[in-house]
Amino acid sequence: MAVLSNVLDDLNEGTTPFTIEEFLAAEQQKDLLCFTTAGSVDDGKSTLIGRLLYDSRSVYEDQVKTVTRSSSGEASAIDFALLTDGLRAEREQGITIDVAYRFFATPKRKFIIADTPGHEQYTRNMVTGASTADLAIVLVDARKGILTQSRRHGFIASLLGIRHVVAAINKMDLVDFSEKVYRTLHNDLHGLAAKLGIRELTAIPISALLGDNVVTRSEQTPWYDGPTLLEHLESVPIAEDLPDAAFRLPVQRVIRPNQDFRGFAGQIASGTVTPGDRIIALPSGRTSRIKGIHTFDGDLDSAFAPQSVAVTLEDEIDISRGDLIAHVDDAPAVSNSFSASLVWLHAGPFVPGKTYLLKHTAQTVKAHLRVAHRLDIETLEPQQSAVLRLNEIGEVEVRTSRSLMLDPYRENRVTGSFILIDPASNATVGAGMVHYTKLDKDGRSQINGTLLLLPGEVLVSVLEEKLTTRGKDVVITSSQKPEVWQSLLYAGFTVLVPSKSQAQAEIITLAPDAHELLRRPVARHDGLKAQADALLRELENEF
Amino acid sequence: MSTAVYDSPETITASRARLTHLKALEAESIHIIREVAAEFQRPVMLYSIGKDSSVMLRLAQKAFYPGTIPFPLLHIDTGYKFREMIEFRDNYTRELGLNLLVWRNEEAIANGANPITLGTQRCCGYLKTQALLDGLRAHGFDAAFGGARRDEERSRAKERIFSFRDANGQWDPKNQRPELWNLYNGRIGPGESIRVFPLSNWTELDIWHYIHLENIPIIPLYFAQERRMLVRGDSLIPIEQPFVKGLPGEEQWVRCRLRSLGCSPCTGAIRSDADTVPKIIAELISFRSSERANRIIDHDQDGSMEIKKREGYF
Structure with a gap:
């Protein structure tokens, strides 16, 4: 096995050769880091990735041959950018137009690169690439410093919750590997990171073209004592799930091979679960205990994110696709109203008032959205706007036809993210990140309005005044139609309805599924003021 | 507690x-x-x-x-x-x-x-x-x-x-x-x-590592053994169809295996001693040649x- 030991020698760069079994054992321990790269046409991003792939020896020989043929002219030169470009249209136009996924491995780790263009549709593509990444590499041209686009890339990395950002200060060869240039940029970049809320920023001086500090340490930068790019990629911690991250299991499917087994299958979004744990199924609110965690490879003593499992429960409770299982004492918000950041991904603009479909974990619901404001991606200042166009980012208020089990995106990328789908074209038009949900003190959604059915016009006008001064949106209607009430309640109004036939006031609310009206009478009080105050106290409980 | x-x-x-x-x-x-x-x-x-x-x-x-x-x-x-x-x-x-x-x-x-x-x-x-x-x-x-x-x-x-x-x-x-x-x-x-x-x-x-760890059954064509092949330059072309005909001397016994499976006339074999999954993996990492290189169809034209x-x- 001379060939094998050569290869393994090669992989270990001269250390003791090991057998294929040892190689596989080491291989099996590797974890997976997904990172995204952003940069524009000229800043050498494709060259950097090509260099990373080539120097880490994961470029296969026949691919190198194909590239050398495509880039006729310089017969022996390898065009690193061509290694990473994919489609015909791009090779013809010389630009990268979509997100491309590349793979490479070192003896320490496996990597997935989501390579995104800095050219047209940059925001859409970068957001897409960043959504699954643990780390982002932002390219900065050493000669040009922090441009608008570096700021934009940093902002998107922060928006998409990427914990580790690397500023690759490229083309150091063109500034004579100047320490001063690096130091200045290093300080500017850390200032920017603080402003953008980036949790960790690492600035590395490189030359993608010549290979300095990409894989091999440069002799041109003796003043730099940090890691090379690859060293950093190999050592950065992956998805540090907080030890106390809340357990979330969105149910994808109920597995029922026979009458005795009812398994709830899904991929754990966060946290850890163990048989015996007390759980709550949402939105129903029914509780039980975990009976078992089942996989093809046997039952598990515990399971954690992002494992795909099926769990069984001690009690027969009705759970279906789209529901979520959580620990009973650490459940997410259940709400159909929330605020979010929204990135618009489609050529056709966001249309206010239109019904979109919203996919969140394993459920798709109808949604109405209102744009609160748009963010100027260059200055990061809010701008007045009711619409969003392709590549624009806005703050939105969302209402959905059914309640969702939500966590803020900053805490949970799975239960805090959603996509919007145009119901007519089925295109994916938006990507959203949940900020917060509107909740009452019991953690329930408070967004539906309340209706008061009142005996007499006088009580209506007294309450109208008191409620308006308390900041409520009040609507008075004489309509007695339940469907009219439903839509007003769904819209979140406090509705006052005078009724001559009514001897006693009633409080009417929407059932959690928003289809039924719940009615309850309020005790009668003598005197207008006493009656009004009693009703206001009752309303406080509703809110 | x-x-x-x-x-x-x-x-x-x-x-x-x-x-x-x-x-x-x-x-x-x-x-x-x-x-x-x-x-x-x-x-x-x-x-x-x-x-x-x-x-x-x-x-x-x-x-x-x-x-x-x-x-x-x-x-x-x-x-x-x-x-x-x-x-x-x-x-x-x-x-x-x-x-x-x-x-x-x-x-x-x-x-x-x-x-x-x-x-x-x-x-x-x-x-x-x-x-x-x-x-x-x-x-x-x-x-x-x-x-x-x-x-x-x-x-x-x-x-x-x-x-x-x-x-x-x-x-x-x-x-x-x-x-x-x-x-x-x-x-x-x-x-x-x-x-x-x-x-x-x-x-x-x-894929190969998972097959190894999970003991997934795979077709024996992936494993090296002596097979009758048309040897043409670097290519080993399997002989299963009557229209695959060699010139005199092209048909030989070769110890070889298939790296990917397609139709027999268009899937070339490679010379190999790899007769177990770990040996296939060892071969794979030594090759630095992508698996599709032996598929004739992908090389019809650039971007085919x-x-x-x-x-x-x-």
């Missing part, structure tokens, strides 16, 4: 546990397979008998365990597949109790379509692409799993996990849906369909895989 629980080392280990890359890939693939089974009316899994299909099939078993796979398998048979492939297919699917469907372009086969007279592009067009589109349409399948990976070929690197195909089964690289997080948009109109690639993020090494995909090929 609760203190004891929180202090227990097991609890701490569990909360800090991390998945290895293969377990992370497995979990992602299972999630994808379950999404498709839940969101589509009539999904099907394309089964090509190769190593990737074998892994995909195992992942489907895992996704629905202890239940059974809730969709059929479909094999597109060109009539030129290796005899061993058909035997393996029939035995293995019977053993697992799976619902196997086979589709062939009988008209083209009856007309004697072959790569020598038609050229590889037109032959693939009739026997693979056309047969696939006809088979999917005849059964009314709205989602089809394929075992393609992004690391296989350059045009695959930008492929979505849910790849949208229009009513003609065609792929428009400029009109694909953005894919964020693990939220897949499977909504389609009448006649449209989705090709689903649950192995998108696996590499060739991952992309052209095939636009027309409806996987």
Whole structure:
């Protein structure tokens, strides 16, 4: 096995050769880091990735041959950018137009690169690439410093919750590997990171073209004592799930091979679960205990994110696709109203008032959205706007036809993210990140309005005044139609309805599924003021 | 009591546990397979008998365990597949109790379509692409799993996990849906369909490593043994079809194996001593030559895989 030991020698760069079994054992321990790269046409991003792939020896020989043929002219030169470009249209136009996924491995780790263009549709593509990444590499041209686009890339990395950002200060060869240039940029970049809320920023001086500090340490930068790019990629911690991250299991499917087994299958979004744990199924609110965690490879003593499992429960409770299982004492918000950041991904603009479909974990619901404001991606200042166009980012208020089990995106990328789908074209038009949900003190959604059915016009006008001064949106209607009430309640109004036939006031609310009206009478009080105050106290409980 | 629980080392280990890359890939693939089974009316899994299909099939078993796979398998048979492939297919699917469907372009086969007279592009067009589109349409399948990976070929690197195909089964690289997080948009109109690639993020090494760890049965053509081949330059061409004829002296016994499985006239073998999965892996990492290099069809012209995909090929 001379060939094998050569290869393994090669992989270990001269250390003791090991057998294929040892190689596989080491291989099996590797974890997976997904990172995204952003940069524009000229800043050498494709060259950097090509260099990373080539120097880490994961470029296969026949691919190198194909590239050398495509880039006729310089017969022996390898065009690193061509290694990473994919489609015909791009090779013809010389630009990268979509997100491309590349793979490479070192003896320490496996990597997935989501390579995104800095050219047209940059925001859409970068957001897409960043959504699954643990780390982002932002390219900065050493000669040009922090441009608008570096700021934009940093902002998107922060928006998409990427914990580790690397500023690759490229083309150091063109500034004579100047320490001063690096130091200045290093300080500017850390200032920017603080402003953008980036949790960790690492600035590395490189030359993608010549290979300095990409894989091999440069002799041109003796003043730099940090890691090379690859060293950093190999050592950065992956998805540090907080030890106390809340357990979330969105149910994808109920597995029922026979009458005795009812398994709830899904991929754990966060946290850890163990048989015996007390759980709550949402939105129903029914509780039980975990009976078992089942996989093809046997039952598990515990399971954690992002494992795909099926769990069984001690009690027969009705759970279906789209529901979520959580620990009973650490459940997410259940709400159909929330605020979010929204990135618009489609050529056709966001249309206010239109019904979109919203996919969140394993459920798709109808949604109405209102744009609160748009963010100027260059200055990061809010701008007045009711619409969003392709590549624009806005703050939105969302209402959905059914309640969702939500966590803020900053805490949970799975239960805090959603996509919007145009119901007519089925295109994916938006990507959203949940900020917060509107909740009452019991953690329930408070967004539906309340209706008061009142005996007499006088009580209506007294309450109208008191409620308006308390900041409520009040609507008075004489309509007695339940469907009219439903839509007003769904819209979140406090509705006052005078009724001559009514001897006693009633409080009417929407059932959690928003289809039924719940009615309850309020005790009668003598005197207008006493009656009004009693009703206001009752309303406080509703809110 | 609760203190004891929180202090227990097991609890701490569990909360800090991390998945290895293969377990992370497995979990992602299972999630994808379950999404498709839940969101589509009539999904099907394309089964090509190769190593990737074998892994995909195992992942489907895992996704629905202890239940059974809730969709059929479909094999597109060109009539030129290796005899061993058909035997393996029939035995293995019977053993697992799976619902196997086979589709062939009988008209083209009856007309004697072959790569020598038609050229590889037109032959693939009739026997693979056309047969696939006809088979999917005849059964009314709205989602089809394929075992393609992004690391296989350059045009695959930008492929979505849910790849949208229009009513003609065609792929428009400029009109694909953005894919964020693990939220897949499977909504389609009448006649449209989705090709689903649950192995998108696996590499060739991952596939072999998983086969090794999971003891997944694979077809013996992958393992080296003495085989009768046409030796032409660097190429080893299997002799199964009467139209594959060699010049004098070209036909030889060679110790070789197949790196990827296709039709016998168009799938070259490689000289190899690798007769176990670990040896195949050792060979793989020594090669620095991508697995598709021995597929004659991909090298018809620069970017030929992309052209095939636009027309409806996987």
